[in-house]
Amino acid sequence: QVQLAExxxxxxxxxxxxxxxxxxxxxxxxxYAMGWFRQAPGKERVFVAAxxxxxxxxxxxxxxxxxxxxxxxxxxxxxxxxxxxLKPADTAVYYCARGRNSGLTINQxxxxxxxxxxxxxxxx
Numbered sequence: 001q002v003q004l005a006e007x008x009x010x011x012x013x014x015x016x017x018x019x020x021x022x023x024x025x026x027x028x029x030x031x032y033a034m035g036w037f038r039q040a041p042g043k044e045r046v047f048v049a050a051x052x053x054x055x056x057x058x059x060x061x062x063x064x065x066x067x068x069x070x071x072x073x074x075x076x077x078x079x080x081x082x083x084x085x086l087k088p089a090d091t092a093v094y095y096c097a098r099g100r101n102s103g104l105t106i107n108q109x110x111x112x113x114x115x116x117x118x119x120x121x122x123x124x
Contacts, residue, residue, distance in 0.1 A: 002026035002113060006096050009118030012086055016122070020081040022096030022115055029053075033099035034072055034079040035111055038092035038120075045095065045108065049081060053102035061106070063089070086122045093117040 008020040020036070035050035049070040051058045058070045069082040079096055097111035 002098070004096050004098065004113060004115035006094060006115045006118040009094060009120045011121045011123065014087055014122055014124050016086050017082070017084045018086065018120060020083065020094055020096075020118060020120070022079045022081075024077040024098070029072065029077055029079065029098065030074050031102045033102055033104050034070075035097045035099065035106075036070060036079075036081045037095045037097060037108065037111075038090075039095070039117075040089075040092040047106040047108070048094070050099075050104045050106065051079065052104050057104065059104050059106070083120070086120075088122045088124045091120060091122050093119050 003025050004022055006022050031053040033052045036048040037045050038048050039045040047061055049060045051070045051072055055072055067085045072079040095117045096115045098113040100112050
């Protein structure tokens with residue numbers, strides 16, 4: 001059975017960087033799209049970034065464009081989220097998820113496997 005495990009979260013100051021990792025156990029990421037989502041306190045979980053199988057055409061929500069970079073290493077069954085210039089508004093629990101196929105979407109219902117989440121806290 002495939003499981004996803006996020007790591008790399010923590011407490012940082014505004015302007016700092018973090019790199020989140022999401023590792024899969026059991027089976028590979030291929031040929032599935034992978035996504036990152038986040039849930040801030042008291043808010044719904046929302047889309048952050050996604051990457052198709054093969055790594056082409058990553059897609060980001062507007063608030064993180066130019067600051068976050070999603071990437072994947074299918075040989076290591078790992079997807080990453082590099083987060084630069086962090087802001088207090090980025091504070092949330094971050095989740096990785098595997099899509100049902102290789103295509104990109106921001107729709108959470110399309111993702112059928114989720115990790116347990118990792119906390120990112122950005123202080124001002």
